[in-house]
Amino acid sequence: MQDKITGRVYKFGDNVNSDIIIAGRYLIYIDPVKLAEHAFEMLGEGFPEKLRSFDILVAGRNFGCGSAREQASTAIKGLGIKAVVAASFARTFYRNAINDGLPIFECPAVYDAVAEGDEISIDLKKGVISHAGGEHEFPRIPESVAKILELGGLASYLKSTLELDREATA
Amino acid sequence: MSQTIAEKILAAKAGVDRVAPGQIVDAYPDLVMSHTATWRSVSVMKKIGAKRLYDPDRLAIVLDHISPAKSEKYAADQQTSRNFAREYGIKKFYDVDAGIAHLVLMEHGHVKPGDLIVGTDSHCTIYGALGALGSGIGYTEVASVWVTGKLWLKVPTTIKITLNGRFAAGVSAKDLMLHLIGTLGADGCGYKSVEFYGSALPEMSISERMTMANLAMEMGSKCVFIPSDEKTKEWLLPRLEDPASYRPVFADEDASYEQSIEVDLSKLTPMIACPHQVENTKPIDEVIGTRIDQAFLGSCANGKYEDLAVAARILEGRKIDPRVRLIVTPGSKQIMLEAMRSGVLATLIESGALVTNPGCGACAGDGGMMADGEVSLSTANRNFVGRMGSNKSSIYLSSPATLAASALKGAIADPREFY
Numbered sequence: 001m002q003d004k005i006t007g008r009v010y011k012f013g014d015n016v017n018s019d020i021i022i023a024g025r026y027l028i029y030i031d032p033v034k035l036a037e038h039a040f041e042m043l044g045e046g047f048p049e050k051l052r053s054f055d056i057l058v059a060g061r062n063f064g065c066g067s068a069r070e071q072a073s074t075a076i077k078g079l080g081i082k083a084v085v086a087a088s089f090a091r092t093f094y095r096n097a098i099n100d101g102l103p104i105f106e107c108p109a110v111y112d113a114v115a116e117g118d119e120i121s122i123d124l125k126k127g128v129i130s131h132a133g134g135e136h137e138f139p140r141i142p143e144s145v146a147k148i149l150e151l152g153g154l155a156s157y158l159k160s161t162l163e164l165d166r167e168a169t170a
Numbered sequence: 171m172s173q174t175i176a177e178k179i180l181a182a183k184a185g186v187d188r189v190a191p192g193q194i195v196d197a198y199p200d201l202v203m204s205h206t207a208t209w210r211s212v213s214v215m216k217k218i219g220a221k222r223l224y225d226p227d228r229l230a231i232v233l234d235h236i237s238p239a240k241s242e243k244y245a246a247d248q249q250t251s252r253n254f255a256r257e258y259g260i261k262k263f264y265d266v267d268a269g270i271a272h273l274v275l276m277e278h279g280h281v282k283p284g285d286l287i288v289g290t291d292s293h294c295t296i297y298g299a300l301g302a303l304g305s306g307i308g309y310t311e312v313a314s315v316w317v318t319g320k321l322w323l324k325v326p327t328t329i330k331i332t333l334n335g336r337f338a339a340g341v342s343a344k345d346l347m348l349h350l351i352g353t354l355g356a357d358g359c360g361y362k363s364v365e366f367y368g369s370a371l372p373e374m375s376i377s378e379r380m381t382m383a384n385l386a387m388e389m390g391s392k393c394v395f396i397p398s399d400e401k402t403k404e405w406l407l408p409r410l411e412d413p414a415s416y417r418p419v420f421a422d423e424d425a426s427y428e429q430s431i432e433v434d435l436s437k438l439t440p441m442i443a444c445p446h447q448v449e450n451t452k453p454i455d456e457v458i459g460t461r462i463d464q465a466f467l468g469s470c471a472n473g474k475y476e477d478l479a480v481a482a483r484i485l486e487g488r489k490i491d492p493r494v495r496l497i498v499t500p501g502s503k504q505i506m507l508e509a510m511r512s513g514v515l516a517t518l519i520e521s522g523a524l525v526t527n528p529g530c531g532a533c534a535g536d537g538g539m540m541a542d543g544e545v546s547l548s549t550a551n552r553n554f555v556g557r558m559g560s561n562k563s564s565i566y567l568s569s570p571a572t573l574a575a576s577a578l579k580g581a582i583a584d585p586r587e588f589y
Binding site: 017019020023025027028041042043044061062065066068069070088090091092095096099142144145153154159 | 194207241243292308309322360361
């Protein structure tokens with residue numbers, strides 16, 4: 001994973017649930033491109049197309065609440081979104097995003113500060129998000145968990161640990 | 171000592187003496203549930219080249235959402251799940267006839283106090299009705315637990331909710347939970363464990379406890395506990411393969427709680443969750459008369475035998491409003507059989523209900539879809555926009571009693587007049 005994520009922001013409010021992110025009828029797919037075609041379509045006309053011109057989603061409290069469907073984070077990745085910053089995340093979405101290799105950051109101050117279209121820069125090494133000359137700190141993901149994200153998600157992480165196991169027993 | 175139930179279970183499953191809130195542990199679940207999502211976890215196993223399971227007896231697979239298959243794609247996915255279960259000798263495999271995973275696993279004695287259970291469904295919190303720590307995870311992580319036997323879990327802080335007093339006639343566990351979700355908010359218990367206590371608990375049935383532990387997910391709870399008592403023991407012992415495995419876990423008396431909340435059940439009225447958030451709750455007086463096109467009685471929250479029986483008691487000898495489609499989906503095959511034998515199903519059908527096969531049904535968008543502008547009242551646990559069809563339709567949530575009264579009137583109605 002790169003050290004810096006920079007881009008234009010699309011802003012959501014509180015309690016964006018995983019049914020809104022991807023409706024149940026599309027859970028027959030696991031492919032990010034296919035899922036992205038239907039991401040956020042419950043929000044009506046213009047979605048998901050208009051999200052494709054943004055890089056980072058910023059949301060309020062409890063982003064990704066509701067269903068434990070992993071396709072919620074997959075669909076967001078499929079849209080080409082590079083990161084999600086929220087005041088807080090629902091725990092299932094938080095886990096799924098990490099397991100899916102989608103970088104997420106808990107930072108209420110950024111939610112309060114930004115408007116749609118603003119550019120922000122997330123510095124993973126320093127643990128700060130820069131916006132309009134200001135810097136906002138975010139809590140780091142625990143190191144043991146960050147490893148999963150660094151390897152691009154749980155499947156890749158698992159693959160590499162299983163290979164290590166095999167080599168060790170070979 | 172001073173440990174909560176979640177702390178004790180996580181310490182035991184991580185093989186350590188004690189844990190503290192905020193600590194991250196590697197824990198080994200007793201059971202990993204996967205439902206219709208099973209094929210996705212199978213695809214992850216293939217992708218990472220894993221062939222061995224940590225312990226096939228810890229897997230439980232129930233094909234509950236969209237069952238039986240409604241398209242070739244669903245059929246192929248279910249075939250993948252079935253073949254996987256056969257290949258690996260999964261004994262706790264239940265096919266499309268069984269019902270909703272959560273209810274099926276509890277009915278079959280696969281859930282007991284002190285267990286750690288994870289699964290591909292957010293409403294795994296329901297296992298707390300029997301004193302188990304249940305929590306939802308995604309399908310990739312399920313595959314990971316299948317293979318490695320473990321997952322990382324953060325030890326949650328705990329909120330204590332004390333229930334005193336008695337429900338008025340026509341008010342139930344669903345109304346209590348809608349009241350709590352409305353008061354605390356959709357993330358009021360986010361990342362936290364919830365323990366229920368109080369003088370009202372011993373009188374509450376296992377069915378009511380399931381409704382409580384299920385709905386507590388809608389205030390963000392990571393897990394929920396209703397401490398085991400005589401009712402738990404009486405319900406569970408005949409279902410357990412090994413009765414000696416019944417070992418309740420209790421919090422220490424001086425365990426520390428982040429927050430304590432008290433509710434007097436006698437003060438509660440029927441509650442409604444209005445579109446499109448579960449936390450958007452209102453006392454029934456404020457929404458009485460709202461026209462409905464469909465009424466759905468089912469789901470892991472309120473598709474149990476007692477829920478069907480409550481509705482049947484109100485509907486007996488009456489006809490529902492002809493403008494309403496009343497869809498009844500028993501939560502499981504056992505529930506459906508019991509309702510058939512007791513006459514509850516006949517009463518519902520005679521009143522005008524359509525009874526479907528057991529499973530998740532309309533709550534998961536399987537049948538009962540709504541057109542633009544239509545309104546559904548539902549006993550399920552979610553009213554998110556578009557969940558039951560058009561994004562221009564609306565879902566209200568209620569108890570089974572309110573649902574039955576409303577089906578009769580063709581509009582949201584107060585069940586208390588039927589008591």
